[in-house]
Amino acid sequence: MDWVNGIVQGVLVGGLFALFATGLSLIFGVMRIVNIAHGDMIIACAYLAFTIIQLSGLHPLVSLLIVIPIASLVGYLLQTAILNRTLGKDILPPLLVTFGLSIIVQNGLLEVYSADSRRLAAGPIETGSFPLARGIDIGYLPLLTFLTAVVVVAGLQFVFYRTEIGRSFRAVSDDPETSQLMGLDNRKVYGLAMALCLAVVAIAGVFLATRSNFDPFMGPSRLIFGFEAVIIGGLGNLWGTLVGGVILGVAQAIGAQIDPGWQLLAGHIAFLVILAIRPEGLFPRGAR
């Protein structure tokens, strides 16, 4: 039963990894850039929610109604004002700029909020749970996190394949030159993609911050799982990212059952094995 419980909890943790990773996957899928500052953006959104909750006394999940639009707007401005200037044949400039951004965000947060460890108080939902079977208790918050990840991925999938803006995303991703010839303003499309990414980042930030404590320097350490989930699932494939997150969560849970020292290692091993067998990931986008 311990093993089953461990694996069930691992699946739920996988939802959190998927939330971290979806934004990364989206940005890579559309713009082919790797956003090193992704983890710091998650933390910045957590602080934004923290500020709004301090001011208004809203529940963290309700605060998302305010945090998501602000984050999206910031994302759009960030892309159009800064990141668009770095795009080009060379993949290095966006990498370096987002790296710099990461440091700026961390130290900016430290200046404003100090190094204090914070958390968003979500009330009884934080610690509540229901028994699924004997020895398996499902926490409301982890379950909600997982379901949110599923909804986010389904929503993004819908946007990508069923809407006009989604068609533009796919167009600029497949062939930026031709899409421009067809009258698309690539820079604007990129801006919208980043806005969408930041909306997901905001959700990830709020869930992370209700689950555990955060401080200004927490971003990068949470990012690695995001990267791994993206690569396991296949670059740019959103459902794949969710599966990648779950595989990572379950692998870690199995490792932890053997010995907690194996927990992260087991996740990394699963990642390496998949990378060795299928370098393009499990579900590469537009497999050719």
Add this chain to the structure above:
Amino acid sequence: MTKRTGINRRKVIKGASALLAMPALFKVTQASAQTPVFKIGYVSPQTGPLAGFAEADGYILSGVRKALAGIKSNGKPVDVTIVAKDSQSSSNRAAEVATELIEKDKVNLLLATGAPDNTNPVADQAELSEVPCVTSISPWQPYFFGRNGDPAKGFKWTYHFFWGLEDVIANYLGVWKQTGLKPGKIGGLFPNDADGNAWGDKERGFAKPLAAAGYSIVDPGRYQVINNDFTAQITAFKEAGCEIVTGNMIPPDFATFWSQAAQQGFKPKVVTIGKALLFPSVIESLGDRGDGLTTEIWWSPSHPFTSSLTGESAKVIADGFTTASGKQWTQPIGFNHALFEVAADVIKRTADLSDSNAVLDAIVKTNLNTVVGPIAWKGQPVKNVVRTPLVGGQWQKINGRSELIITYNGEAPQIPVGGKLKLIG
């Protein structure tokens, strides 16, 4: 190439550097006129994950600078300058700024604080460059053995004051005795980092002394820091029927563990954790679940000590920080202040301030009552380390605010107890 007239690059640089050098020029002439100068280099983690340790530096330094203004060495006035540098919570950076302080600023004395990651590289640089150095806020074992110290020989230039693992264990055992629970199984949460490996060590860590006291430790193994899932540990503790949980964790890991424990129906009666429960902001962030957690206490406003430098009591110093910043006191304040107490005391007694051997001699002969307790290096537990008193206590909600209450003072009876221990839940 066109040649522009008037100002060119070289002229600008020349002029600018002269301008930049001017204040320094004045300073030197002014200082060398009569009073000797003594430079203190201070390395602390002002930014980065360890920034909480240096949070009160601004407040402490302003008080210390005021108190040092009229200081005399053997009856003669001295100009004391403090050069504070940020280690950015990185040991590489700490070593770098320590070298800078030694080579460029030519400091006469180095001070460092805030976890082994910060104290050790600074002390190593000082030992290498033969500059006297005093450090604090790092349990003495990681400080001493982490630097490959040989207890028989010790170090020549570097000295340290803080408590050690033996003090933590004694206090935890004392706190657990107060709970009235029968000795039984204890859940152990030790991460795979310097502290976790030291605390969880089968030979030198918690296991042996706990066994001697009748407890047995359920230790599932070392987890990696920033862990997202403690299900394996919780299951093991539940199965063993642990009523007490102990360990050494960072705040986010403890928060994850503590939520998951509640979700998965694990309800220990006593939770005694090192490091994670240090700062009041962390306890506040845990909400009602922060009430009743127990930990070791290195310093508090109710410690019956006064500063040898400013004459302020522990309470006055802590309250001063609250007035200045609007924040609750934290334990590092006392120790960072005490570093400068030692420095000032050394300056007063040093025969020749320009001679580093004389400064070292004064450090070795220190016998000072500071705001964290008496400091005198007498060879115990090792040549370069003196242990400061440690007590145990509990975070309790008092009028809606989390207060750290001393409940156990068996290891340091001179520090008064502030309340009674209660069980969680």
